[in-house]
Amino acid sequence: MMTEAGALLEVRGLTVTVAGKRVCEALDFAVRPGERWAVLGGNGVGKTTLLHTLAGLRAPAAGTVHLAGAPLQRLSRRARAQHLGLLAQDHEDAFPARVLETALIGRHPHLGRWGWESTADLAAARAALAEAGLAGFETRSVASLSGGERRRLGLATLLAQAPAVLLLDEPTNHLDIAHQIGLLGRLAARLQAEGRAWVMVSHDPTLAARFCDRALLLFGAGEALAGACAEVLTAARASRLYGHPLARLDGPAGPVFTPR
Numbered sequence: 719m720m721t722e723a724g725a726l727l728e729v730r731g732l733t734v735t736v737a738g739k740r741v742c743e744a745l746d747f748a749v750r751p752g753e754r755w756a757v758l759g760g761n762g763v764g765k766t767t768l769l770h771t772l773a774g775l776r777a778p779a780a781g782t783v784h785l786a787g788a789p790l791q792r793l794s795r796r797a798r799a800q801h802l803g804l805l806a807q808d809h810e811d812a813f814p815a816r817v818l819e820t821a822l823i824g825r826h827p828h829l830g831r832w833g834w835e836s837t838a839d840l841a842a843a844r845a846a847l848a849e850a851g852l853a854g855f856e857t858r859s860v861a862s863l864s865g866g867e868r869r870r871l872g873l874a875t876l877l878a879q880a881p882a883v884l885l886l887d888e889p890t891n892h893l894d895i896a897h898q899i900g901l902l903g904r905l906a907a908r909l910q911a912e913g914r915a916w917v918m919v920s921h922d923p924t925l926a927a928r929f930c931d932r933a934l935l936l937f938g939a940g941e942a943l944a945g946a947c948a949e950v951l952t953a954a955r956a957s958r959l960y961g962h963p964l965a966r967l968d969g970p971a972g973p974v975f976t977p978r
């Protein structure tokens with residue numbers, strides 16, 4: 719199959735189903751360098767299921783996912799993790815670890831054949847922690863972190879991994895407003911400068927309009943619409959998305975969606 723030249727992630731004819739429901743049907747879209755995609759839709763419409771399909775954690779009912787021009791299922795786990803990283807909705811800490819050790823997990827796909835972390839890996843993990851506002855937390859036990867600090871550690875681990883495509887499942891969960899705006903703003907600028915991309919599941923169309931340039935709207939029953947935020951994120955569509963009337967107002971930093 720011919721894939722779009724330069725696309726970081728490309729889906730063709732993608733049909734995803736879960737629990738007898740259709741999430742999307744014969745969906746096509748390409749994630750290009752610098753793009754920031756929002757996946758929006760009501761509770762249970764299948765946003766996480768779609769994100770996990772893009773991550774290769776579950777198989778689609780039909781269609782393909784290509785990563786850097788290669789079919790996802792043909793890439794080794796290591797090659798996948800060099801190109802693509804997932805911030806899951808919830809963290810489960812299987813064993814007690816320190817903050818720095820956890821951020822270093824992000825470096826694993828990049829380690830040499832003996833699997834030793836270099837001083838450069840350590841520096842990358844420390845820099846990622848600082849970026850997420852966790853400088854000074856290195857020796858703390860992960861179990862001792864607050865909800866927002868734990869979320870920021872998840873983001874820091876992904877920053878240390880530095881994949882071309884970041885799949886973010888509600889990344890602003892547990893974050894206060896300053897951390898939401900600060901972290902997403904810095905990450906968006908960095909991805910644009912470095913030609914990387916994110917696909918972000920969100921419940922907040924205002925945040926999506928502010929930090930994303932593309933949106934994938936999931937309406938249920940397999941109906942989906944992909945396009946530029948400025949075109950697809952109208953008040954009428956946002957209202958349909960959530961089954962509640964929303965107004966789209968002009969805010970100081972772009973459109974604001976507010977319930978009527």
Ligand SMILES: Nc1ncnc2c1ncn2[C@@H]1O[C@H](COP(=O)(O)OP(=O)(O)OP(=O)(O)O)[C@@H](O)[C@H]1O
Binds near residue numbers: 759760762
């Ligand atoms: N293993 C499973 N067995 C049965 N139903 C499932 C399973 N996994 C997911 N579902 C159902 O599939 C649907 C889609 O779930 P998913 O988590 O992808 O939705 P979502 O859009 O991310 O939801 P939310 O906004 O609530 O986070 C939901 O109705 C969920 O209950």
